[in-house]
Amino acid sequence: MNKKRLISLLIPVLAIVLGLIVGAIIMMVSGYDPVVGYTQLWEGIFGDPYVMGETVRQITPYILAGLAVAFAFKTGLFNIGVEGQLIVGWFAAVWVGLSFDMPAVLHIPFAILVAGLAGALWAFIPGILKARLGVNEVVVTIMLNYVALHVTNALIRGIAGKDTTDRIAETASLRIPFFEEITMYSRMHGGIFIAILAVIIIYFILQKTKLGYELKAVGFNQDASKYAGMNVPRNIVISMVISGFLAGLAGAMEGLGTFEYVATKTSTTGIGFEGIAVAVLGANHPIGVVFGAILFGALKYGSLNMPNPPAQIPSEMITIIIAIIIFFVASAYLFQWLYEKFSKKKGVK
Amino acid sequence: MGGTDVEYVIEMLNITKVFGNFVANDNITLQLKKGEIHALLGENGAGKSTLMNVLFGLYQPDGGEIRVKGKRVEISDPNVANDLGIGMVHQHFMLVDTFSVTENIILGKEPTKGGRINIKEAAEEIKQLSNLYGLDVDPYAMVEDISVGMQQRVEILKTLYRGADILIFDEPTAALTPQEISELIEIMKRLVQEGKSIILITHKLKEIMEVADRVTVIRRGKGIKTLNVSDTNPTELASLMVGRDVVFTTEKTPANPKEPVLSINDLVVKDYRGTEKVNKLNLEVRRGEILGIAGVDGNGQTELIEAITGLRRSESGTIKLNGKDITNMRPRKVTESGVGHIPQDRHRHGLVLNFTVGENVALQTYYKKPFSNMGVLNHKEIYSKARELIEQYDIRTQSEYTPARALSGGNQQKIIIGREIERDPDLLIAAQPTRGLDVGAIEFIHKRLIEQRDNGKAVLLVSFELDEVMDVSDRIAVIFEGQIIDIVDPKETTEEELGLLMAGQKINKKNNEVDGDKNSPSMKEGE
Numbered sequence A: 001m002n003k004k005r006l007i008s009l010l011i012p013v014l015a016i017v018l019g020l021i022v023g024a025i026i027m028m029v030s031g032y033d034p035v036v037g038y039t040q041l042w043e044g045i046f047g048d049p050y051v052m053g054e055t056v057r058q059i060t061p062y063i064l065a066g067l068a069v070a071f072a073f074k075t076g077l078f079n080i081g082v083e084g085q086l087i088v089g090w091f092a093a094v095w096v097g098l099s100f101d102m103p104a105v106l107h108i109p110f111a112i113l114v115a116g117l118a119g120a121l122w123a124f125i126p127g128i129l130k131a132r133l134g135v136n137e138v139v140v141t142i143m144l145n146y147v148a149l150h151v152t153n154a155l156i157r158g159i160a161g162k163d164t165t166d167r168i169a170e171t172a173s174l175r176i177p178f179f180e181e182i183t184m185y186s187r188m189h190g191g192i193f194i195a196i197l198a199v200i201i202i203y204f205i206l207q208k209t210k211l212g213y214e215l216k217a218v219g220f221n222q223d224a225s226k227y228a229g230m231n232v233p234r235n236i237v238i239s240m241v242i243s244g245f246l247a248g249l250a251g252a253m254e255g256l257g258t259f260e261y262v263a264t265k266t267s268t269t270g271i272g273f274e275g276i277a278v279a280v281l282g283a284n285h286p287i288g289v290v291f292g293a294i295l296f297g298a299l300k301y302g303s304l305n306m307p308n309p310p311a312q313i314p315s316e317m318i319t320i321i322i323a324i325i326i327f328f329v330a331s332a333y334l335f336q337w338l339y340e341k342f343s344k345k346k347g348v349k
Numbered sequence B: 001m002g003g004t005d006v007e008y009v010i011e012m013l014n015i016t017k018v019f020g021n022f023v024a025n026d027n028i029t030l031q032l033k034k035g036e037i038h039a040l041l042g043e044n045g046a047g048k049s050t051l052m053n054v055l056f057g058l059y060q061p062d063g064g065e066i067r068v069k070g071k072r073v074e075i076s077d078p079n080v081a082n083d084l085g086i087g088m089v090h091q092h093f094m095l096v097d098t099f100s101v102t103e104n105i106i107l108g109k110e111p112t113k114g115g116r117i118n119i120k121e122a123a124e125e126i127k128q129l130s131n132l133y134g135l136d137v138d139p140y141a142m143v144e145d146i147s148v149g150m151q152q153r154v155e156i157l158k159t160l161y162r163g164a165d166i167l168i169f170d171e172p173t174a175a176l177t178p179q180e181i182s183e184l185i186e187i188m189k190r191l192v193q194e195g196k197s198i199i200l201i202t203h204k205l206k207e208i209m210e211v212a213d214r215v216t217v218i219r220r221g222k223g224i225k226t227l228n229v230s231d232t233n234p235t236e237l238a239s240l241m242v243g244r245d246v247v248f249t250t251e252k253t254p255a256n257p258k259e260p261v262l263s264i265n266d267l268v269v270k271d272y273r274g275t276e277k278v279n280k281l282n283l284e285v286r287r288g289e290i291l292g293i294a295g296v297d298g299n300g301q302t303e304l305i306e307a308i309t310g311l312r313r314s315e316s317g318t319i320k321l322n323g324k325d326i327t328n329m330r331p332r333k334v335t336e337s338g339v340g341h342i343p344q345d346r347h348r349h350g351l352v353l354n355f356t357v358g359e360n361v362a363l364q365t366y367y368k369k370p371f372s373n374m375g376v377l378n379h380k381e382i383y384s385k386a387r388e389l390i391e392q393y394d395i396r397t398q399s400e401y402t403p404a405r406a407l408s409g410g411n412q413q414k415i416i417i418g419r420e421i422e423r424d425p426d427l428l429i430a431a432q433p434t435r436g437l438d439v440g441a442i443e444f445i446h447k448r449l450i451e452q453r454d455n456g457k458a459v460l461l462v463s464f465e466l467d468e469v470m471d472v473s474d475r476i477a478v479i480f481e482g483q484i485i486d487i488v489d490p491k492e493t494t495e496e497e498l499g500l501l502m503a504g505q506k507i508n509k510k511n512n513e514v515d516g517d518k519n520s521p522s523m524k525e526g527e
Helices: A002-029 A034-046 A049-074 A082-099 A104-133 A137-160 A177-182 A191-208 A210-220 A222-227 A232-258 A271-281 A286-305 A315-330 A332-348 B048-055 B078-083 B101-106 B119-132 B148-161 B178-193 B205-211 B234-242 B301-308 B331-336 B346-350 B357-361 B379-392 B409-422 B439-454 B466-472 B495-502
Strands: B008-019 B022-033 B037-041 B063-068 B071-073 B086-089 B166-170 B197-202 B214-219 B222-228 B260-270 B276-286 B290-294 B316-321 B339-342 B427-431 B458-463 B475-480 B483-488
Touching (some): A049 A232, A191 A210, A210 A232, A232 A271, B037 B048, B101 B148, B119 B148, B178 B205, B260 B458, B301 B427, B339 B409, B357 B409, B379 B409, B475 B495
Parallel strands (some): B037 B197
16 A cells, blocks of 8 residues: 555656656757756756746646646536636736725735636536536537637727736735745745635635535536435536636736736637646646646746757747656556556566 | 366466455466356455456466466466457447447457458358357347347357357346346357356356356355355355355245335336336335335336436326325435435446545435534544444445445445435335345345334335345335336245236236226235
């Protein structure tokens, strides 16, 4: 039993190492120096307080987006609409940040709450369609991503009269002067606390509450849940709404923390989609999601340093290397399989 | 036996297989003679399947050796087993529904001619094989259109087509009707006549007595004994298998029925296709009795139970529990009104397999005190209840934190039974409560049902096994095409009579008033 636990911890580490090795081989074959490349990646993550702050900033929305995907997944739902819910949440957060005048103690929570509710509302649509009419949530959420993108773009242009809104009021900002000081004025903000708090709350809901028990039961076996007297459609809606709320919070991180404004976008942000990868990396477990987000966010931000001299690795190649590392981690079951195959062979002898 | 001139086609000598620190097979020896039917008997979880998976190359043994026709072999995967002439007829058929019989049989071994599959030739060969062994299979029929019994014959043909001489039958009768079972037994005898050898995995003693030549009994991973069937009897086999004496006929005092708990009037229930599966059905179950429903699968049993428990809508008619109308109530309301339900399909309805034993114990009561308080679960209470039930119902599990998936069928069923009885329902509905279980578990479950009855509760038992219905029930209601066509006394009826009734032929007994009217089943039978 103990050995098994050790192996399950060892596998992701092994996968990262192997991913890095394959990435190194690709760099070498393409004529780049992997040692210099990885050194710059490292420095891009941990090199100085500024990049460390920025890395945390990058990780923050990933935690929430990954949590949103993982939570829906626990109930057997595939929420690809985190992206759209995030965009809606971002917009709503900035709107509250701009249009209301209140003290920070009220303004920040209010803006965050509205962002969450906006995301929740956006997720309620596929939720209710699935629960009442059996419409596949994947199709609806994908389509709603585009609706979210273009509707918010139109609203931004309509309200602001230009492609970018003004900065939100100081009272709605998540900026923390202490963080700015210690990270050489990076954009790291207090949102990381909100993300961690969300992880704790979601963990508590899933593990300790009646609601979590029902949601998981519905996710594992709808027939047995119905037999046990649970209201399956209601649980589907609740799961989508909570998932959307988390996605909306991820949007608030961008709107109130990183950017403090909202601009029209030509395409989706990608954070919502990458949330799927984060959830997979974290095995759909709230704590796992944190680690998934750290890995994903750190690689994503740290790799920005790789095109700089002397490594000068093109950003396309970096995308490939990140993808390979993620691929190896995500296919950890491959290692499990190899391990079992190996031990089986040994057993025969 | 045991002479040097005996020809063994398969010898599994001192096989040991270990999973982690669990010894699934401990030094088991099984020798199959040419041309015999050799039964492998054991409780659920005794290690039968593990042993056969070792023979079929799905597991590698940790000790011991396998010999085929005297030669030592290493069976590293199922293809090697196939090449050695070993074929397996799985309990759960592995067929593609939308393919024809021929297409299914040749799948993976298609005879090709210039890149095209020669279906005609294959069908011809299958036809010949089918005739040789008296299987009577139409090579061009679609699998989805043929009966379960026929599908099993397709599985048998699949192994024969691949040239198997040694056939392993894994619990072959589990899904069959009594009629199909006797046909299968004939087929097995025919196969042996034609020179095949058979290993029959089962826990049904009746079948072994009827068809097998020798039997090897295993218990908790150990080989207990190999016997000639002619030298033994079911009682001996059962006690060897379980490790203690087993009482076959369930002992019970006469029923002492009181007022009705469940009354059903003119109930109509449709299935998902919209066909009226329950058609103006009337039924009464009284406090202190076990009412058994006998019938061929598909005559409305499932729909009836689902309607009572609120899982399916009733079109018309009423269902009353203790005089209170519960027609079309939500499942939870029905449960709370005092109905316990052991569902027919324990994996689909009865358990959340990924949940732990403890979480499954709480499945019907998780939302109430003491398991839940203000929306927060009390895991301490849940798991202490689980430990209590594990003790009381002899649920064999590593711990209360083990996922239900990891338990054997019998122990999974004990979780459900413990959970439902523990709630002390006025009406306990048990649908196929012993399906796929071994004698030890069956005995245990029957005792619990009778206990409920003796405690003054009503029990509604639905089963496709005639033995079970006749053994446990105080009254037997025969269901046919959605109606109760007769109610008989198990002490006075015979299997033949029940068989006829189940086929829809109502016989006029001397004390029955003349009737041709199926719509008014005689409810006065118990008087």
